[in-house]
Amino acid sequence: MSHSRADMDREIKAAVIPWLRTQGFKGSFPHLRRTGQAGIDLLSFQFDLNGGGYVIEIAKCPLEGIVTHWGEPIPAAKAKAWDVHPSRRKRIHADDGAGTAGWFRYDVHPPGKVAALTVKRLSDETLWTDLGPIGPPDKLHLPR
Numbered sequence: 624m625s626h627s628r629a630d631m632d633r634e635i636k637a638a639v640i641p642w643l644r645t646q647g648f649k650g651s652f653p654h655l656r657r658t659g660q661a662g663i664d665l666l667s668f669q670f671d672l673n674g675g676g677y678v679i680e681i682a683k684c685p686l687e688g689i690v691t692h693w694g695e696p697i698p699a700a701k702a703k704a705w706d707v708h709p710s711r712r713k714r715i716h717a718d719d720g721a722g723t724a725g726w727f728r729y730d731v732h733p734p735g736k737v738a739a740l741t742v743k744r745l746s747d748e749t750l751w752t753d754l755g756p757i758g759p760p761d762k763l764h765l766p767r
Contacts (some may be wrong), residue, residue, distance in 0.1 A: 625730045629675060634734035635668070635741070654703045662686055664751060665712075667704040671723050675730025678723075679745070680704040682712035683754050686754050713754060715744055 632652070640652055643666070648655040649753055654669035663684040670677045688698040692708045704712050716725040717740055729737045 625675065626734050628670065628729075631677070631729040631734045631737065634729075634738040637737040638735070639741050639745075643745070646745075656684075656699075656702070658686075663699050663702065665702055665704040665707065666745075669705070671726060673723075676723055676726035676728040678726045679715040679741070680712055681715060681750060681754070682707035683751070711754060713750070715750065719742065747750075 636652060640655075643655055646664060648664075649655040649657050649658075653670075657664040657666075663686065663733045665680075665682045665684055667676050667680045669680055684699050684702045684707060686699055688696065688700075689702055689706060690696050690707050697706050717727040717737070718725050720726075727737050727741055732740075
């Protein structure tokens with residue numbers, strides 16, 4: 624049985640978001656942030672346009688905010704994981720499947736099971752350690 628995005632959203636809000644709050648994350652679904660002394664941890668849920676799945680993107684943001692790789696300044700309070708240069712963010716998948724097959728799939732598994740797997744994957748303490756240094760953005764050279 625395939626479940627709807629609304630079913631998965633309810634499960635995320637009932638099981639995953641409360642757990643993220645215990646980990647210090649604030650904000651509203653699908654974009655959350657956790658402020659630390661050295662910077663801000665960003666976490667965004669990204670849903671498959673074709674439905675049935677999602678991936679989580681994580682990144683770090685300096686306390687001063689960021690300048691996107693396309694040159695737009697964004698204050699830290701409004702930054703989202705996908706605003707950070709792709710070389711400094713990471714996608715969290717359910718497994719190693721190729722493409723969206725490795726995403727958290729609620730069209731294949733019940734939303735409760737997917738939410739539990741999400742919490743398990745996000746519980747990995749090493750997720751945030753290899754995102755690279757917080758610092759000036761990796762800017763692309765914009766045309767003049």
